[in-house]
Amino acid sequence: MHVPDAFLDAPTSVATGAVAAAGVAVALRKARTELDDRTAPMAGLVAAFVFAGQMMNFPVGAGTSGHLLGGALAAVLVGPWTAALCVSVVLLVQALFMADGGLTALGTNITLMALVGVFVGYGVFRLAMLVLPQRVGSVPVAAAIGAFASVPAAATVFTLLFAVGGTADIDTGTVLTAMLGWHTVIGLGEAAITGLVVGAVVASRPDLVHGARGVRAAQPLLVTPEAAR
Amino acid sequence: MRNRRFLVVGLLVTLLIAGVGSYYASSHPDGLEFVAEKTGFLDSAEDSAAADSPFADYGTAGVEDERLGGGIAGVVGVLLVLGLGTGLFLVLRRRGPEGGAEASEESADEPADAGRA
Numbered sequence: 001m002h003v004p005d006a007f008l009d010a011p012t013s014v015a016t017g018a019v020a021a022a023g024v025a026v027a028l029r030k031a032r033t034e035l036d037d038r039t040a041p042m043a044g045l046v047a048a049f050v051f052a053g054q055m056m057n058f059p060v061g062a063g064t065s066g067h068l069l070g071g072a073l074a075a076v077l078v079g080p081w082t083a084a085l086c087v088s089v090v091l092l093v094q095a096l097f098m099a100d101g102g103l104t105a106l107g108t109n110i111t112l113m114a115l116v117g118v119f120v121g122y123g124v125f126r127l128a129m130l131v132l133p134q135r136v137g138s139v140p141v142a143a144a145i146g147a148f149a150s151v152p153a154a155a156t157v158f159t160l161l162f163a164v165g166g167t168a169d170i171d172t173g174t175v176l177t178a179m180l181g182w183h184t185v186i187g188l189g190e191a192a193i194t195g196l197v198v199g200a201v202v203a204s205r206p207d208l209v210h211g212a213r214g215v216r217a218a219q220p221l222l223v224t225p226e227a228a229r
Numbered sequence: 230m231r232n233r234r235f236l237v238v239g240l241l242v243t244l245l246i247a248g249v250g251s252y253y254a255s256s257h258p259d260g261l262e263f264v265a266e267k268t269g270f271l272d273s274a275e276d277s278a279a280a281d282s283p284f285a286d287y288g289t290a291g292v293e294d295e296r297l298g299g300g301i302a303g304v305v306g307v308l309l310v311l312g313l314g315t316g317l318f319l320v321l322r323r324r325g326p327e328g329g330a331e332a333s334e335e336s337a338d339e340p341a342d343a344g345r346a
Contacts, residue, residue, distance in 0.1 A: 035323065095277070
């Protein structure tokens with residue numbers, strides 16, 4: 001979903017650049033609460049894994065492919081603010097060194113994948129956790145649901161930006177239908193990869209999974225109620 | 230030292246995906262590119278100013294072999310993201326007793342890990 005240069009006009013790119021800068025600035029402050037000596041190296045690894053995952057395009061039929069966006073995955077593993085920074089670092093390296101996503105479109109790509117992808121993915125993950133049984137086994141399932149939702153959400157926001165500031169004059173409805181259709185299918189791949197990876201980490205190191213914290217914390221509180229005071 | 234082992238295994242898997250697995254990835258256009266082509270706005274794209282980067286389009290300048298060039302680009306990318314990300318997160322992290330579960334001071338990281346390994 002990397003937007004190249006000149007898909008969107010300059011005012012729209014400046015606007016998304018401002019949104020991205022504001023989002024990253026807030027994330028830089030809020031990520032402190034998620035990062036400590038143990039989770040900081042884990043977060044670096046998650047960013048690297050998202051970069052690798054984004055290289056693995058999987059076919060989705062009719063000569064098109066999709067790849068992991070990784071926002072929901074990173075958010076469940078290391079927390080949403082840190083995840084926004086993880087995906088932003090990935091997008092920065094891709095834009096500067098791989099020419100994947102335009103330089104003037106970097107703000108657009110951060111907005112779509114590091115902000116919309118992460119926070120829609122994490123929000124839906126949290127909602128799913130409210131509904132699912134309160135155990136660690138629910139975390140990968142909820143992560144997959146959040147991951148699924150994050151892809152069409154980012155595709156929809158791209159289409160809105162394109163409707164406002166697309167340089168080509170194409171009917172918005174046509175673009176929206178095509179974007180939503182394909183990215184719903186790609187979302188299934190995103191869900192499968194996210195569910196499997198979160199499942200693997202939860203199975204080996206549940207203590208390192210940010211999204212599993214609430215579930216885990218419930219039990220010690222019952223055993224030692226004085227710790228809650 | 231399970232923490233370190235987890236990170237090492239995770240990094241090996243990541244390097245394998247980017248350095249070896251990526252060669253087997255689908256080379257079809259992704260969802261956005263495909264839609265742009267079908268609905269007719271792909272041509273509005275312009276080349277990135279980074280298009281002459283030695284690793285542009287996940288290849289490596291001067292390396293003809295696609296498998297090798299793509300693998301090098303993948304490994305370089307992973308190491309760049311890992312270095313930038315880890316550096317940023319180490320700077321941002323909470324330090325001191327209220328920080329990690331182990332309540333270790335930052336100076337304890339490397340020597341203590343090595344000692345316990």
